[in-house]
Amino acid sequence: MLPKFPMSRQCPYHPPAGYAALKKEGPLARVRLYDGRTAWAVTGYAETRQLLVDPRLSSDRSRPDFPVLVPRMAAAKLVALVGMDPPEHDVQRRMLIPSFTVKRVNSLRPAIRRIVVERIEALLDGGRREADLVPEFALPVPSTVICELLGVPYGDHEFFEEQTRRMLMATSTADEAAAAGGALNRYFDELIETKLAEPGEGLLDELIVDRLGPGELTRLELASIAMFLLVAGHETTANMIGLSVLTLLEHPEQLARLRADERVAAGAVEELLRFLSVADELQRVAAADIEIGGQVIRAGDAVYLPNAAANRAPEVFPEPDTLDVGRGTRHHLAFGYGIHQCIGQNLARAELEIALYELAVRLPGLRLAEPVEQLGTKPGGSVQGILRLPVVW
Template identity: 80%
Template sequence: MTSETTGAATGVETLPDFPMTRGCPYHPPAGYGRLREAGPVARVRLFDGRTAWVVTGYEEARRLLIDPRLSSDRARPDFPVLVPRMAAAKLTALVGMDPPEHDVQRRMLIPSFTVKRVNGLRPAIRRIVGERIDAMLAKERPQADLVQEFALPVPSTVICELLGVPYADHEFFEEQTRRMVLASSTAEEAAAASAALMAYFDELISVKQARPGEGLLDELIADRLATGELGRTELTSIAMFMLVAGHETTANMLALSVLTLLVHPEQLALLRADEGAAAGAVEELLRFLSVADELQRVAAADIEIGGVVIREGEGVYLPNAAANRSAEVFPDPDRLDIRRADRRHLAFGYGVHQCIGQNLARAELEIALYELAVRIPGLRPTEPVEALAVKPGGSVQGVYRLPVAW
């Protein structure tokens, strides 16, 4: 972490840089602890020299996530960005909107992600997971990159089946997603990737209008686009958001979950011994890992909280990896305990923007982690944790590769 050199004579404020990168894949950046020492709400400096606020306090984060004075509207000129590519990626559906527009789109999608609807998908998810494990076990050599051969294709296949997107196109949209979400991507690269995905979905909508199929996208075309409730650009934006969010975060969460369990073998043994422990294991891993970190907002009015006043137009970041390691809420927060009873984590956000796909993500993680633990009991990493490159701050947290053997 770097900061500007300042002194009392200059009157210039010394601020830590944000975002911060993890040193260990499954622990928050060390800088979060230093921010917490400064109070539950602390000021930081962004890449472009602008300042913003970072909320590390759990209670303060929960209060702000339901405060209507914080805006998620990414079209606002004062909306803070962590890296240049964020504005260019144009992931604005749902996550980048405020009520009432946000509420209209969310109501359209909620029926497809209810617990009942997701439970109906569990047999298909189990089949997909089983096929990927079969492919790994059929390899001539008992080794694999778990990211490329399991953690990425499982959620990619699931979201394709849910949306009605051809999985044959997965290499294309996975590559475009990487260009959009990686903090190392330039704004030009992110914009080009976003435009490519929008064009892809625009063409796919035309194909489905001519030859309707089964999937959420087909339902939205018939029930919303044809009736005029959704415009074509709105629908392409929603489809792109669901595809990107539906596989990118879950893939990173799955890879990091496996890594974390492998380096906590006593926790992995608890999971392997009891499928009923899978739900609790997933909740604890969601808290512990918090891969969808750095929720961002902009103040639409002055807000007094945590001993500071956030002024209208100032950026606010709410890293759930900090809130979810709060000792006041989670005793011994840096210890992984899949039997932990408290599930008040903020890994899926909180309030009106709470992740709409959380039930689906939970189902995928529960099934994938348990099946992998039972069917490949000898699974082990072939490189030490410190040798694995972690994704930088400002992106979904994860590792680029996870070499394993069995």
Template identity: 55%
Template structure:
């Protein structure tokens, strides 16, 4: 099957992705897609039709189904964002490859992201959050919560975990932001090249002067023993560095915004510290920072009485799965005491987010401490004036002016 075979104008199906108008609510068009059928037809920017999976049960089953591929390097793998249209067959480790390569890469990293290790770094995370809030309170309102708090928490944390000098954070945060938010493939390629060259040099330096971060462990255990080559180590580092702070920045900012817009729910955090993990799970369900996951059918698959054919583009809607009334009572209600552990905010199946334990630790400490120390935190601008990221990016505010 060729790329031409699977394209058409797609004029009968709505465009995808779509932008949110409320930071924590699905785009308005999603309302029409929440029917009895667990899938609907949408059209990508290049005219290619795609299946959008909207049902919670069906989406979880598909994300665990080996008949769906995550291989970005496949010549007809769907392209959702125009800036990645000319990716030249480049497949990113972990997120853009299938088993057995994916399993091999993931096995190397699982010990570094386990619950025990994440619990061990909680004291340093708490210290970091306290310092950032000290600075915020000293400066006084109005403050952009993204740049002052939501960004440095995961950025510092992933640097410490990987062994990347935080002194370089302005550079790699800019490269990461330019890479994931580029308007064209040329802009994305330029940002990628700068970040790749930086990490290429860092890996070479660590080979000569080992440290104690995750990158140093990969070099000592895998590169030196021939399990990985230099390029693969650099690419793994790039994926972890970008993914390690891009999504969590949005989750912290969007979580804080959601709580500020539901002040009665903040009392759950303040009155019962043991409830904080549950509040975080509900925020992950309700906000769905990662709006969708992209796959391609390798074989014909029956979904809700419809045949998804081999070669079809499949988009699994994390947002609509997390708002499925068959899975949750009153799914559009933010309920801080809801048991939402079976949400798919971190995905599902073999590609479920490797760093979810780190993200949970960051969110629990960041949001729990933020509202404990500043219980009167509130937006400094009307909600509809908060600038939002585009529908094809991780969802969240670009800036979040707050006061107290």
């Protein structure tokens, strides 16, 4: 019998134990999805990189043969950027790239640091000595940043965070995910209407003037792009912040290296991205036959590329199961690879570097208040992370 996919983690900062068995089958292995469909799981690093740039693998979620990993995905057939193939994908990506360059993100670093410091000061307010860092730090930092970048009122954050959870949790039904996606689309359509009457500052306002006005985007397309940027801009980074803090607390010698020298932060973030791989299970469908890794992927086959497996490849990352903030590599696949490589990666790096360093320095006595086993791990089929992070200092 084929192993079931997706697989859940037993430890929140290590890949599912079942990935080891898949690797023994070779760089590609057959798995079975929840609906009985057979799929390929690609665990080899070289094969993953090769397939992520192969135009014969489609990301088009409108295709009737596009795979569904968990029930909620049946309601998410169309997603801006990540759910498109060229040329539509390339047109939208070119519109957004100027807002996420290294130069643009570096100009945002003072604002990101201000947001992070404000959140830490709120933790310390009144002499507090304990907190749950998921709702009080990991989630509000990226939510605030992406709201300021887009020009979305932060006062609406509870609404869009709840809808995001309903869309992305593996346990959500297709109807629940569809309802949440519809609510977010309506929200952005109404926000666009408001901004047309009263322009503000932010990426959404720029797109309204530069793209919607000349007719390069429809309102529906713009709302879809805004929803994608908002959801992707806070969900993955929030999970990365929470899980990174936990991982560093579980590896105190690595945390000490970060605390001692801010110059370590950039390398520490790259290593944590590799080590944690929170955006696992990249998905595609074959548009044509592909021979690779001693196997033949047939047209119409579902293909999954769990980068948590590729990022633990010993031939690329010596002692891959060891966290080493001085490893100094950026060859990991945590942001994907090829034309669909995460457009917000520079922003995510900046947020992580600042958040982790400031937290380490300003809360030197930080430690877990409960065992790791009690924190709750998100299931396979969703962005990986923890449900709670109670700490004391």
